[in-house]
Each structure stands twice: as C-alpha cells, then as structure tokens.
Amino acid sequence: MRTLKYHQAISEGTVQAMERDPNVFCAGIAVDYPSGIFGTTTEALKRFGPARVFDTPAMENAFTGICIGAAAMGKRPIMVHPRNDFMLLAFDQLINLAAKWRYMYGGNAGSVPIVVRAVIGKGWGQGATHSQSLQAPLAHFPGLTVLMPATPRDAKGLLLSACRHDHPTIILEHRALYNVEGEVPEEPEETPIGKAAILRPGRDLTIVATSLMVQEALDAAEELARHDVDAEVVDLRSIRPLDEETVLASVKKTGRVIVADTSWERCGVTSEIAALCAEKAFHDLKAPVRRLALADCPAPVSQTLEQAFYPKASTIARLALHVIGIDPELVGDIDREDTFKGPY
Known part of the structure; x- marks a missing residue:
C-alpha cells in the first residue's frame, strides 16, 4: 500500500468527500491561502474553486454559527479552525446550539451534520494561548462527537466518516502530526467512529x-x-x-x-x-x-x-x-x- 503524510491524507479525504456529496463545502480562516492549513485544503481549492472552499473573517463565533445554520438546512460543512484555542469563541454556537439541536427539538428539526477540524497541540514557541488541546471540555458535552486521529490512515478515514455522520463532529489534529507518514488506501475507506x-x-x-x-x-x-x-x-x-x-x-x-x-x-x-x-x-x-x-x-x-x-x-x-x-x-x-x- 502507498504511503502519505498526515496532511496529504486529510487533503485526499476532503477531495473525496466533496466529490461524492455536492453538499460538502470547506470554510475557515486561511483555507484558501497558498499554505492551505498545512496543505490540507489546497487540492480541494484547485478542484472545486472558491464557491466550495473559501476563507472566512477572523470571527470564530459568527462563522461557526453560519456553518451550523448551513448544516441545519441540509449542507455538510467542513469548518476549519487553525487553532482550537480561538475556537473557544465559538463554544456558544457549538455547545449551546449544535450539540443540543437534536435534543431540544425532539429530533423533529433535522440534524446538524457539521464537521469542525481544529488544530491542537505544541509547536515551536506557541506558548500558553496557542498550543492547547481542548478535547476534554469538548467531550464533556452530550451531542458532540470528538475524534483525534493519530495516523494518516485515520486522518483520512475519520474525516470521511465524519462527513457522513449526521451529528456535529469535532476532529482535533495535532500540528506535530502533519508530516507523519503512514499507509493510506487510495479508495475512500472510512474509519468507524467510536472504535479504538x-x-x-x-x-x-x-x-x-x-x-x-x-x-x-x-x-x-x-x-x-x-x-x-x-x-x-x-x-x-x-x-x-x-x-x-x-x-x-x-x-x-x-x-x-x-x-x-x-x-x-x-x-x-x-x-x-x-x-x-x-x-x-x-x-x-x-x-x-x-x-x-x-x-x-x-x-x-x-x-x-x-x-x-x-x-x-x-x-x-x-x-x-x-x-x-x-x-x-x-x-x-x-x-x-x-x-x-x-x-x-
């Protein structure tokens, strides 16, 4: 089996998710930059253009809310937060709205199939406010699915699974993993959610x-x-x-x-x-x-x-x-x- 780096696997998974479902789009700060969030969004931008891969202002709460609204109306957003630290600004939208939507309306208001990719963890001199890993507070709340892929194969597979999951899903990607290499199948193989x-x-x-x-x-x-x-x-x-x-x-x-x-x-x-x-x-x-x-x-x-x-x-x-x-x-x-x- 061929090998890919972690960031390449995410890139391929994003493209395959967008190919199989026209309702999938990717939005977030710097997703259309040449660096493309460590190279994870550049190929999707080339393939699908700015209509489906687009930058957002640095207004985490507002644009997370917009993507949640799009999900509630039938779209399947991949929302990217380059730092999970500043995703704290969007906790009201994620926890008081997306996570509770199904429960508050008794399942009668549809689902919120948003995927939130967020970058976590240590880096070169990132310091106290740019290096946190917030899986614990996120996993505390019923209604959110929280995933932490550690290998390139699972980085792709869990993203593909999340894009078909009908409930809000947070994928936490450690910045020190983006250049890790591993075997990744070419086909859109899904990694099961909830399985170690x-x-x-x-x-x-x-x-x-x-x-x-x-x-x-x-x-x-x-x-x-x-x-x-x-x-x-x-x-x-x-x-x-x-x-x-x-x-x-x-x-x-x-x-x-x-x-x-x-x-x-x-x-x-x-x-x-x-x-x-x-x-x-x-x-x-x-x-x-x-x-x-x-x-x-x-x-x-x-x-x-x-x-x-x-x-x-x-x-x-x-x-x-x-x-x-x-x-x-x-x-x-x-x-x-x-x-x-x-x-x-």
Whole structure:
C-alpha cells in the first residue's frame, strides 16, 4: 500500500468527500491561502474553486454559527479552525446550539451534520494561548462527537466518516502530526467512529494514548521491547463516543495501564480512562493506573522549558519500566527530533 503524510491524507479525504456529496463545502480562516492549513485544503481549492472552499473573517463565533445554520438546512460543512484555542469563541454556537439541536427539538428539526477540524497541540514557541488541546471540555458535552486521529490512515478515514455522520463532529489534529507518514488506501475507506485501535499487541502493559501521544507510545514500546517488556498500544481515536470495550479487554489481558494524553491531567481524558479502569476492571489490575499528561500550568514559550513541559516517548518508557518494576534509568535516548517549525 502507498504511503502519505498526515496532511496529504486529510487533503485526499476532503477531495473525496466533496466529490461524492455536492453538499460538502470547506470554510475557515486561511483555507484558501497558498499554505492551505498545512496543505490540507489546497487540492480541494484547485478542484472545486472558491464557491466550495473559501476563507472566512477572523470571527470564530459568527462563522461557526453560519456553518451550523448551513448544516441545519441540509449542507455538510467542513469548518476549519487553525487553532482550537480561538475556537473557544465559538463554544456558544457549538455547545449551546449544535450539540443540543437534536435534543431540544425532539429530533423533529433535522440534524446538524457539521464537521469542525481544529488544530491542537505544541509547536515551536506557541506558548500558553496557542498550543492547547481542548478535547476534554469538548467531550464533556452530550451531542458532540470528538475524534483525534493519530495516523494518516485515520486522518483520512475519520474525516470521511465524519462527513457522513449526521451529528456535529469535532476532529482535533495535532500540528506535530502533519508530516507523519503512514499507509493510506487510495479508495475512500472510512474509519468507524467510536472504535479504538490496537496498533501494537502486547501482554505485559497497556498504553492507552491519544493523538501525538500514540506516536510517542509506539516509540516507547520499541524501547520497552529491548527490556523484555511487551507493551500493547491502544489508540483511542474517538474520545466521544469512547470505546470502553477495547480498553477494558486490553486491561484484562495485561493488568497494567498507562494513559497518555496531549492535554492536562486534571479532569481530562486520562482521568476518564483511569475511572473506567477503576470502576470496571479493578480486579484485573496488577498495579495502580498511571497517567501521563501535561504539567498543571500553561505551556511555556522558551524552547528549554518546552522540552521539559511536554511528555515524550522516553517519559512513557521510564514510567512503564517503573510500573513493571525495572530501573527507569535504563531507558536510552529515544526521543525524535521535533521537526515542526511553524508558521502555525
């Protein structure tokens, strides 16, 4: 199977979604710029023109509301927020309108099939207000579907599924993933919503991860294998709905769990998975569930502090060895160079 980069897979998925359904359009800040949101919208603009791929003013609340209205009237917008940080301005539209539309009208006012793509996570000097990952607050609200693809194949597949999903869907894309390469089928293959993936089977320990932390977990698992630790890597893919069955089956098999997320630990995805294990797999656990997320403070700007702030593959591997009962200092220098250079 051929390989594509993450951003190329999103681009191809966008084109295929627009080809199969004339009601799909793409709107958002800078989607028609030459850079095309890391190259994810340039091909769609070439193919379908400014009538279906168009820039919007920097008025997140207003234009998210316009796209929600278009969805309610039968269109299927792909709304792009280049930074999920500023999507906070649109939370009123997303949470008080789109997420509740079906419930408030008893299913009699149609659906709101909007797809919102939003860029999350660390970058080069992004700082406290430009680097957040807001999956936890978004997944808190009934009515929203929240997806976090970690591989090129799922970046395309989940986008295609979301474009056929009849309810508001948020796809969170980590900016550090856009150049990650992986196998992607040419056909419009859909990834099922609400289904986690076992990317690496194992028997000694489960690493449940989201987004960029999936890639870090896979690197950590390679290092752990050098120490005769067989780690299973579970890519959640879907935060809401959550695939409890796959997580619990893995926990039952290994008895040890690390949960790694791109956002903060308190009241976050790691908390939800830890609670799930405590409530439904307590007697299967051989050790306490361990969580790995951001420190409880805003993100720093300096590169030196950034290096200390963000968990990496080595962080996961050291924690895993500690859980198993092996000296964590045995972990080598396994962290990949951060190749992200901006501009976003």
